Amino acid sequence: MTKRRVRLKTITGRDKIVLTLMAGIPALLTTALIWIPALGSVVLSFSKWNGIGGFGDIQWIGARNYHDITHNYPPFGPAWHHNLIWFAVFVLIPAPLGLFLATQLDKRIAGSRIYQNIFFLPVVLSLALVGFMVELIYAPEQGLINNLTGHTKPGNLVDWIGNPHLNLFAVLTLAVWRQTGYVMILWLAGLKAVDPALREAAALDGANEWQTFRRVVLPSLRPVTIVVSVITVVETLRAFDIVYVVNRGKNGLELLSTLVTDNIVGEAIRVGFGSALAAILLVVSVLVIVPYLIVTFRRED
Numbered sequence: 001m002t003k004r005r006v007r008l009k010t011i012t013g014r015d016k017i018v019l020t021l022m023a024g025i026p027a028l029l030t031t032a033l034i035w036i037p038a039l040g041s042v043v044l045s046f047s048k049w050n051g052i053g054g055f056g057d058i059q060w061i062g063a064r065n066y067h068d069i070t071h072n073y074p075p076f077g078p079a080w081h082h083n084l085i086w087f088a089v090f091v092l093i094p095a096p097l098g099l100f101l102a103t104q105l106d107k108r109i110a111g112s113r114i115y116q117n118i119f120f121l122p123v124v125l126s127l128a129l130v131g132f133m134v135e136l137i138y139a140p141e142q143g144l145i146n147n148l149t150g151h152t153k154p155g156n157l158v159d160w161i162g163n164p165h166l167n168l169f170a171v172l173t174l175a176v177w178r179q180t181g182y183v184m185i186l187w188l189a190g191l192k193a194v195d196p197a198l199r200e201a202a203a204l205d206g207a208n209e210w211q212t213f214r215r216v217v218l219p220s221l222r223p224v225t226i227v228v229s230v231i232t233v234v235e236t237l238r239a240f241d242i243v244y245v246v247n248r249g250k251n252g253l254e255l256l257s258t259l260v261t262d263n264i265v266g267e268a269i270r271v272g273f274g275s276a277l278a279a280i281l282l283v284v285s286v287l288v289i290v291p292y293l294i295v296t297f298r299r300e301d
């Protein structure tokens with residue numbers, strides 16, 4: 001108790017002001033820029049409003065927007081389906097591939113720093129820039145792939161971007177390329193935190209490299225696994241830039257995020273309807289993030 005009082009006495013009034021500002025300003029900005037608009041979107045999702053005029057012009061229509069989204073809005077089904085495909089691809093390719101690359105770099109092979117920078121380089125590129133790269137790679141006549149495969153003549157052109165059966169996977173290829181480096185860094189940080197004594201003990205017990213990884217290293221990566229899982233879901237739901245740059249999220253590239261944009265800032269402004277779509281995205285995100293926070297706080301207790 002005495003030590004605790006001594007520690008408290010060392011915190012001056014100036015320190016308390018600094019700590020209050022350091023905690024209060026970010027909390028205030030987060031509340032003003034994130035939580036208030038998010039809650040405002042949920043409230044507006046029960047309304048019919050074109051964004052013109054004051055709040056007195058808002059017509060409250062209950063849950064009709066949600067009914068119209070699920071029953072009378074054709075783009076919603078394909079967009080939801082595309083988001084699920086995006087999620088499945090991110091789970092099956094970047095997550096395990098990033099783990100594989102991280103384990104190789106963790107072995108401290110020659111030039112690992114160079115390889116690490118090469119694999120991480122796509123992460124610093126915005127998805128909007130990756131979207132322009134899609135145009136360069138998949139353009140029907142001037143694109144890299146068609147020129148390499150000889151499909152540049154009118155009779156045998158492959159329209160990677162215009163074909164709704166191809167463009168989603170063409171875009172996902174570059175999105176996976178970017179996501180893999182991001183996930184790799186997370187896995188690599190987790191691997192660096194694994195106690196080397198655990199691996200040495202497993203080796204002394206006669207475990208080979210795969211057995212050591214499966215029974216010792218992988219269980220130690222559980223916190224990172226949870227983080228990677230949450231990030232995968234979040235990146236799936238917020239995917240927007242790349243498809244919007246390619247074709248404004250239409251003709252096979254519909255995503256929930258692009259539907260929100262089309263209804264709120266598109267030609268036919270429907271703030272209430274777009275807010276309902278945003279609220280659906282918010283609910284899905286919360287259903288993923290809240291369990292992660294619960295598990296994290298329980299582990300710290």
